[in-house]
Amino acid sequence: MHILHLISILFLLSGFFFFFAATIGLLRFPDFFCRLHATGKGDTLAVLLSLIGLSIYEGFSLTSLKIMFIAVFMFLAQPTSTHAISRAAMRCHLEPWTKKNGEKE
Amino acid sequence: MSNFLLYLGMGLFTLVFLCLYRGVFGPGVLNRIAAISAIGTKTLVILLIMGFIYNRVDMFIDISMVYALLNFIGTITAAKYLEKGGEI
Numbered sequence: 001m002h003i004l005h006l007i008s009i010l011f012l013l014s015g016f017f018f019f020f021a022a023t024i025g026l027l028r029f030p031d032f033f034c035r036l037h038a039t040g041k042g043d044t045l046a047v048l049l050s051l052i053g054l055s056i057y058e059g060f061s062l063t064s065l066k067i068m069f070i071a072v073f074m075f076l077a078q079p080t081s082t083h084a085i086s087r088a089a090m091r092c093h094l095e096p097w098t099k100k101n102g103e104k105e
Numbered sequence: 106m107s108n109f110l111l112y113l114g115m116g117l118f119t120l121v122f123l124c125l126y127r128g129v130f131g132p133g134v135l136n137r138i139a140a141i142s143a144i145g146t147k148t149l150v151i152l153l154i155m156g157f158i159y160n161r162v163d164m165f166i167d168i169s170m171v172y173a174l175l176n177f178i179g180t181i182t183a184a185k186y187l188e189k190g191g192e193i
Contacts, residue, residue, distance in 0.1 A: 005106055012113055019147060023120045026127050026143055032135050035127070039143045050150045057106070058162065066166045067153070070173055074146070077177040081142060084184035089135050091188050 004056055011053030018046035031097030032089055040082035047074045107158060114154040121147050138183050145176035 025038025051071040055064040121144055128140035149169050156165025 009106075009109060012109075015150075016113060016116060019117065019120055019150075022143065023123050026124060026140065032133070032139070035136065036139055039139060043143055043146045047146055047150065051153070054150075054153055054157065057157070063162050063166055066170065070149070070166075070170055073170075073173060073177075074149075077173070078146070081177055081180040081184070084181055085135065085138055085142075088184040088187040092135070094135065 004059075008053040008057040011049050011056065015046045015048075015050035015053060018042050018049065022046060032094060033086065033096055036082055036086055036089075040079065044075065044078040047071070047078070110154050110157050114151055114158070117147050117151050117154070121151070134183075134187065138180060142176060142180045145172065145179075149173050149176070 019042070022039050022042030025042060026035050029035045029038055048071055051067050051074075055067040055071075058064040058067065124140050124144050124147070128137050128144065131137050131140055149172050152165055152169040152172060153162070156162040156169075159165075
């Protein structure tokens with residue numbers, strides 16, 4: 001097997017690991033802000049690693065240039081959308097989770 | 106390598122179904138929006154992997170790009186709609 005394929009498999013597996021961690025965080029965390037903390041950062045890094053792995057597998061061409069363009073766009077767009085949705089939650093007076101609130105429920 | 110991409114796509118598909126639990130049962134609108142955004146991010150990678158499996162990356166890459174733009178615009182629009190405050 002080619003050495004570049006091994007590098008791309010490594011990138012793709014680490015991307016899958018971060019996707020898995022973000023999903024577990026989305027399912028298991030107790031509050032909306034905690035869930036956003038998991039998906040906002042985990043998904044950004046996972047998409048970046050997966051797209052880098054796929055573009056290494058493709059080789060140097062117009063397609064891999066487009067894949068890197070998607071990676072740059074996601075790196076800008078994902079934190080922006082996370083910030084917007086968390087600010088909307090603050091405007092809606094959503095109470096952040098504390099230990100006292102958690103015991104009450 | 107093609108087998109590896111197939112198994113990776115199947116794993117991502119499972120993760121999409123796990124995220125869908127939060128999208129269906131999540132309390133409130135905001136949890137659902139966060140879950141849909143996460144699902145859209147995973148779908149982008151699944152589309153690219155499908156392109157590599159079918160050997161038609163040059164076609165699937167444009168679909169994936171449009172999907173990324175639509176996911177971003179949808180989340181921003183929902184956030185703008187909820188920004189006035191009030192009950193959720």
